[in-house]
Amino acid sequence: MHRFTRNFLFIFIISGLLVLCISCKDKAEKGEEHAFTNALVNESSPYLLQHAHNPVNWVPWGEEALERARKEExxxxxxxxxxxxxxxHVMEEETFEDEEVAEIMNQHFIxxxxDREERPDVDEVxxxxxxLMTGNGGxxxxxxxLPNGKPLYGGTYHTKKQWMEVLNNVNTKYKEDKAGAENYADRVAKGVAEVNFIPKVGIKAPLPEGFFENALAPWKAQWDMQKGGDLGQQKFIVPVKLDFLLDYFRLENDLEADVFVKNTxxxxxxxxxxxxxxxxxxxxSTDPDWKVPHFEKMLYDNAQLLSLYSKAYVMYNEPAYKEVVEQxxxxxxxxxxxDEGGYFAAMDADSEGVEGAFYTWQMPELKALLGQEFELFSDFYSISPAFAWEKDRYVLFKRKSDAEFSGEYNLSLSELTAKEEQWRYDLLQARNKRTVPRKDDKIITSWNALLINGYLDAYKAFGESSYLQRAKAVFETLKSNAFNNGRLLHSFKSGSKREEGFLEDYAFLGRASFGLYEVTLETGYLxxxxxxxxxxTSDFYDxxxxxxxxxxxxxxxxxxxKVDDGVIPSPNSVVAENLIKLGHLKYDKAYLDRADEMMKTLSPRVGEAIGNYALWAxxxxxxxxxxxEVVTVGPKAQFLTNELHREFIPNALVVGSPVASDLALFKDRFFENETLIYVCTNNTCKRPVTSVTEALQQLQDFRVNGP
Incomplete structure (x- = not known):
């Protein structure tokens, strides 16, 4: 596939065209009169609205546009x-705002x-x-x-000159050789279909001995044991990977994984x-030291990192992790x-046309704000010419842990913490006077569902009721605004016309709702x-x-x-997780068998690239x-279940019921004046106990000695 596509790019389109794969940002809406207005002016997506006054005759994705292309050929x-x-944003300013470019696009193309966040399915295809065509993406x-939707050319960022060359060459070659173009596009479309063809694995045998150790070996070779994360010139936080390694260390006692994940x-x-x-x-981060970020903030990152650092706090009891969750x-x-509930999708990297302007600092400004504290602050946050980012602009970052720094300056940790709080307060007050980066104000169902889980994990770790209340509020917002007649919307906002919902919305919100049930014991969530x-099952099963x-x-x-676990977990792995939990709760063998089938089908991929399939792993x-299954039944079920949730129990369903229930896991286990904890696996249970300490000991006995 790669060979013929690359040949085509050089022969059929352009020889030697530079196509860059670079990451991204948006356009600031201006208040002046507009010389041009296109069909995007009727959309609600901030990204689409940013292009509503380009001279290009943009239209939104939909059958109307596709039909027009077919009709006009x-x-x-x-x-x-x-x-x-x-x-x-850069390509818009350089290229799509240019009337010369727009003339070509308007004359020869639809x-x-x-907005990839509104239509992740279009983006994925x-x-x-x-x-497949270039080996890159972004x-x-x-x-x-072609008018039938099959791809003829693809790339990422282009300069004006590059884009005009592409447009002219592709259009000319298409008119000269439609049959060749159609043949090529058919082959690309076939390749896309092949990528999405995942055959069932018929093997019923368990995973082979040493499966995880062998699968982890090539990934471990990519670990940056000094700086954390994977080796590379840029560093991405992929929470699902680190979450897996926390469980792997606990279950396999892999000390290398422990050192790596803690350091990261x-x-x-x-x-x-x-x-x-x-x-x-x-x-x-744009560097291997986590120092200089690309300054956009995404809801899906922050939602999952609430979960990750809450879980890590339970495991390591590290005060800094709690502070990070709180902040x-x-x-x-x-x-x-x-204001009406729910959380926005993203915050821009730029403000006033400058990347990071809202978040970075100049030394004179810091000296004026901090006075006599500046010297200590500057050492703590690396404010010196040696660590400047650009043009005397500084990104705050620590070269040492709080413990190391306090030792050097003969400060107690509590004294240093108090200073940090004051510094943060002073700088935040000053920063709030700046122009705030623009926000993408649409509410994305799947991302908000991730946030529900983030707040629930914070509640489990710290027991602070505000986190639970926030989780409930997000759920109610989604249920009220995104759920209608049994169908979910992927995104919504005032004036939105969106109607589509995707597997990730159902899977992630299903997991979040089950999480609320696990914590509150309220069966409505279940x-x-x-x-x-x-x-x-009825609408998405293949x-x-x-x-x-x-x-x-x-x-x-x-x-x-979609099966790979990336910056967000794959919807299929979350479906499998939901099937497992519901299957154990209800003793539903069909659900458990289906989850097993899914895992067997993915096992070859996990074995080959475990870092890309971390939730599956x-x-x-x-x-x-x-x-x-750690099951609490009786009047004190809520209290004891909360206690159990504060423990690190990686491979268990922890649920309870304060009343008699016909659910399989609780049936015939309720006694009115007694609260009992049952620890079970594979249809085998220990004798019921009355304390969390006893239940944890039984769990340990199971792990050491088996059922």
Whole structure:
């Protein structure tokens, strides 16, 4: 596939065209009169609205645009990005605002703009195509399609000159050789379909001995044991990977994994990728030291990092992790929460046209703010010419842990903590006077569902009721605004016309609802999870693979079966997790068998690239070590279940019922004047006990001696 596509790019389109793969940001809306207005002016997506006054005759993705292309026999341009994407903004200013470029696009093409956060299915299909054609991908994603939607050309960021060359060459070659173009596009479309073809694995045998050790070996070779994260010139935080390693260390006693994950967690929150003034995490760092971030903030990152650092706190009892959770939650409440409920999708990297202007500092400004404290502050946060980012601009980052620094300056940790709090307060007050980066104010169902889990994990770790109340509030917002007649919307906001919902919305919200049930013991949440899972089974199930399609009734060139766990977990792995938990709760063998089938189908991929399938690996790890049920039944079930949730129990369902219940896991276990804890696995239970200490000991006995 790669050979013929690359040959085509050089022969059929352009020889030697430079196509860059770079990440992204948006366009600031201006208040002046506009010379041009296109169909995007009627959309609600901030990203689409940013292009509503380009001279290009953009239209939104939809059957109307595709039908017009077929009727007029024109090629289609699909340009995909998102509101906080820096290089999307650059290409717009350089290229899509240019009237010379617009004249070519308007005359010869139907031009479609897509917000990838609104239509991740469109993005997934054409990103796959571009990766097959070029070996690279990124945003802005720019593809040229035949009138039937099959890809003819693909790339990412282009300069004006490059883009005009592409447009002229592709259009000319298409008119000269339609048969050749159609043949090529058919082959690319077939390649996209092949990527999304995942055959069932018929082997029923358990995972082979040493499966995880062998699978981890090549990934371990990529670990940066000094700086944390994977080796590379940029560093991304992928929470699902670190979450798996926490469980793996506990279950396999892998000390190398322990050292790596703990060091990574520490280095991340020392680095500039963490906002030391306002809390919250940026998307990635542009260097291997976590020092200088790309300054956009995404809800899905921060939601998952609430979960990760809460879980890590339970495991390591590290006070810094609790502080990070508190500060990140405060950032979300202050900057990302919609007045009517729910949380925005993203905050821009730029303000006033400058990347990082809101978050970076100049030395004279810091000296004026901090006075006599500046010397200590500057050493703590690396403010010296040797560590300047650019033009005397500084990103706050720590080169030492708080313990190391306090020792050097003969300060107690409590004294240093008090100073940090005052510094943060002073700088935040000053920063709030700056122009705040723009926000993408749409509410994305799947990302908000991740946040529900983040707040629930914080509640489990710290027992602070505010986290639980926030989780409940987000759930109610989604249920009220995104759920109607049994169907979910992927995103919504005032004036939105969106109608589509995707597998990730059902899977993630189902998991979040089950999480609320685990914590509150209120069966209404359980019923909602069951309802969503029924819809997943009826509307998304793919018989050929035994997995689930990303969308239903897709008009795209290929079905999508999303299985890799990346910056967010794959919807299929979350479906499998939901099936396992519901299967154990209800003793539903059909659910458990289906989850087993899914894991067997993915096991070859996990074995080959475990870092890309971390949640799958976690589910398989739990099965290998035995999945446990820790069940509390009786009047004090809520209290004891809360206690159990404060423990690190990686491969168990921890649930309870304060009343008699017909659910299989609770049936015939309720006694009115007594609260009992049952520890079970594989249909075998220890004798019921009355304290968490006894239950944890039974769990340990199971792990050491087996059922």
């Amino acid at each position: 024109k090629l289609i341009i699909v340009s995909i990005g998102y509101s906080s994407c820096h290089w999307c 031009s479609i703009k897509v 054409y990103m796959t195509a571009v990766q 945003w802005p994603l720019n593809v040229i399609l 967690l520490d280095k991340i929150i020392q680095g500039g990728i963490y906002d030391h003034v306002g809390g919250g995490f940026f998307r990635y 990140t939650a405060a950032f979300l409440e202050r900057e990302m929460k919609r 019923d909602f999870t069951s309802r969503l899972m029924e819809t997943i 018989e050929a693979s035994g997995l689930y399609e990303y969308n239903d009734n897709s008009a795209l060139i290929s079905k999508i079966i 976690n589910l398989m790890l739990s099965k290998t070590h035995g999945f446990y």
